[in-house]
Amino acid sequence: MGGDRRAEDPGRSPAGLIPHSRPMVGAAEAAAAAEAVASGMLAEGARTAAFEQALARRLGLSSAVAASSGTAALHLALSALGIGPGDEVIVPSFVCAALLHAVARCGATAVPADIDPVTLNLDPADARRRMSRRTRAVVAPHMFGLAADVEGLLALGVPVVEDCAQALGGTSRGRPLGALGAASVFSFYATKVITTGEGGMVASRSEELLDRVRQLKRYDGVDDPAPRFNYKLTEMQAAIGVVQLGRLQAFIDRRRGIAARYTAAFGVHPVGLPPVDPEHIFFRYVVDLRSDAERFLREARAAGVACERPVYRPLHRLLGRQGYPASETAFRQCVSIPIYPALMDTEIDRIIAVVSGLLPHPAR
Numbered sequence: 303m304g305g306d307r308r309a310e311d312p313g314r315s316p317a318g319l320i321p322h323s324r325p326m327v328g329a330a331e332a333a334a335a336a337e338a339v340a341s342g343m344l345a346e347g348a349r350t351a352a353f354e355q356a357l358a359r360r361l362g363l364s365s366a367v368a369a370s371s372g373t374a375a376l377h378l379a380l381s382a383l384g385i386g387p388g389d390e391v392i393v394p395s396f397v398c399a400a401l402l403h404a405v406a407r408c409g410a411t412a413v414p415a416d417i418d419p420v421t422l423n424l425d426p427a428d429a430r431r432r433m434s435r436r437t438r439a440v441v442a443p444h445m446f447g448l449a450a451d452v453e454g455l456l457a458l459g460v461p462v463v464e465d466c467a468q469a470l471g472g473t474s475r476g477r478p479l480g481a482l483g484a485a486s487v488f489s490f491y492a493t494k495v496i497t498t499g500e501g502g503m504v505a506s507r508s509e510e511l512l513d514r515v516r517q518l519k520r521y522d523g524v525d526d527p528a529p530r531f532n533y534k535l536t537e538m539q540a541a542i543g544v545v546q547l548g549r550l551q552a553f554i555d556r557r558r559g560i561a562a563r564y565t566a567a568f569g570v571h572p573v574g575l576p577p578v579d580p581e582h583i584f585f586r587y588v589v590d591l592r593s594d595a596e597r598f599l600r601e602a603r604a605a606g607v608a609c610e611r612p613v614y615r616p617l618h619r620l621l622g623r624q625g626y627p628a629s630e631t632a633f634r635q636c637v638s639i640p641i642y643p644a645l646m647d648t649e650i651d652r653i654i655a656v657v658s659g660l661l662p663h664p665a666r
C-alpha cells in the first residue's frame with residue numbers, strides 16, 4: 303500500500319485521513335457498560351472499587367482513588383498534599399495546560415521549568431534553579447510514555463507528584479511509574495493509554511493521603527464547610543476501565559512493536575528519534591525534525607497522515623515568558639507521528655511511507 307495515493311489524490315476527503323489518535327474499544331467495553339446500566343447502580347460503587355483495586359495492584363500499591371479526569375485527579379492530589387495560596391509548584395514547560403489549571407485551582411502558582419532536550423522530560427537541574435522558599439511540590443509528567451528522572455526530582459526535597467497520564471504501565475528501572483513519588487495521577491481521556499471516555503485516578507503509598515483525596519471528592523454527609531469537589535467516576539466508566547486495564551499489556555506491546563518499525567524506518571534520516579529504551583511505552587512517537595515543523599505537519603496531513611505538535615502550547619508561551627530554550631526548540635521542531643494499538647498494519651505502512659518521504663534526507 304504505502305503512501306501511493308498521495309500524489310494521485312492530494313485533496314481527498316478527511317475520511318481518508320489516518321487520525322493522530324483513535325481509542326481501542328469494542329464489544330467487551332460495550333457489554334461491561336451495558337451491564338453497569340442494567341444493574342441500576344450508576345454512581346460510584348462496586349465497579350469503581352474494582353477499577354481502583356486493579357489499578358493499584360498494577361502499580362504494586364494497596365489502593366487508589368478514582369476521579370472524573372486527570373485534571374481533577376491532579377487537583378485532588380495537590381489539595382491533599384496541602385498545596386494552597388502562596389505556594390509554588392514546579393511543572394515542566396513542555397506539557398499541556400491541564401497542569402497549570404490544576405495548580406491554579408489550588409490557589410497556588412505554577413512555576414514552569416525547562417526540559418531535558420533528549421528525554422523531553424522535566425530537567426531536575428533547571429527545576430532546582432526555579433525553586434524558591436515557597437516551592438511546595440513538583441509535578442513530574444512521564445512525557446510521551448518515557449520515565450522522568452524521578453530520583454533527580456526527589457532529591458530536590460519537596461513532594462513529587464508523578465503525572466502518569468501518558469505513562470500507565472511504564473516502568474523506571476523495573477519499578478512501576480506511579481509508585482515512586484508522594485502521589486501519582488492518571489487520565490483515562492479518550493486518547494490516553496487506556497480510556498473510560500473521561501476519567502482519572504490518584505494513587506499513593508500513603509493511605510492517609512488517599513483518605514484526604516476521598517474526603518475531598520464527596521460532599522454528602524459532611525458537616526464542615528471546607529471546599530470539596532464532586533469529582534467522581536461513574537460505574538459505566540469504571541466497568542469500561544476494568545476491561546481496558548485487562549488489555550493494557552497488549553496495548554503496550556503493540557505500541558512498542560509499532561515504535562520499533564518507525565525507528566527502523568526513520569533511523570536513516572538526520573532527525574532526532576525517541577530514546578531507545580525498553581521501558582518506554584510509546585504513548586507518543588515524537589520526532590525532532592531539527593528544523594521548523596510547520597511545513598512537515600501541513601504536508602503530512604495533505605498526504606493523509608494527521609501528525610501533530612506533541613504539545614499544543616508550551617506553558618512558557620501560554621504565560622508569555624522567555625528563558626525556556628529546550629522547551630521552545632521542542633515546540634518548534636517536534637512532531638508526533640500517529641502511534642496507537644488501533645492502527646492497522648496497512649495504516650502503519652502508509653504512515654512510514656508518507657513520513658519517510660517528508661523527512662529530510664541524509665547527506666550523501
Ligand SMILES: *Cc1c(COP(=O)(O)O)cnc(C)c1O
Nearest residue numbers: 371372373400443467489490491
Ligand atoms: C491528558 C493529560 C492530563 C489531563 O488529563 P485529563 O483527563 O484530560 O484531565 C494531565 N497531564 C498530562 C501529562 C496529560 O497528558
